[in-house]
Amino acid sequence: MVKARFYIGQLIEHNLFGYRGVVVGVDSCFNHTDSWYESVAKSRPPKDKPWYHVLVDxxxxxxxxxxxxxxxxxxxxxxxxxxxxHYFDRFDGSRYLPRQGLH
Known part of the structure; x- marks a missing residue:
């Protein structure tokens, strides 16, 4: 099992596009359709490493x-x-704290 570098509630930035966001979900490996990967993931990142669901600022x-x-x-x-x-109860000054039951 691959260990994820980022966690739910963490503030992140995209290396290529520069947007900020917050992680709301973590998949230990790519968990979407092959057609989505072919049409959207132009840089062909590895499917066997973690992927993240992110709310864009x-x-x-x-x-x-x-x-x-x-x-x-x-x-x-x-x-x-x-x-x-929907995802978080509050912001503690550096990260968002998940709502109960969403950890």
Whole structure:
């Protein structure tokens, strides 16, 4: 089993596109369709490494990103996304704390 580098509630940044976000789900390996991978994952990240479900800051977009395309955000400011309250109870100043039952 591959250990994930990021965790639910962690603030991240995308290496290529520069957007900030928060992790809301972690898959130990790619867990989407082959057709999605072929059409969206243009850089062909490895399928056998962790992938993350991410709420994108200042949008209503939820994305699916390979671990190699993410880094820890250097900013601790909160993100703006309409689904934050669905996943998290609060922000502790550096990370979001998941709602009960979503860990």
């Amino acid at each position: 200042e949008s209503d977009y939820v994305t699916y990103v390979a671990e190699r395309n993410l880094r820890t955000s250097l900013e601790d400011r909160q993100i703006d996304h309409p689904l934050l309250g």
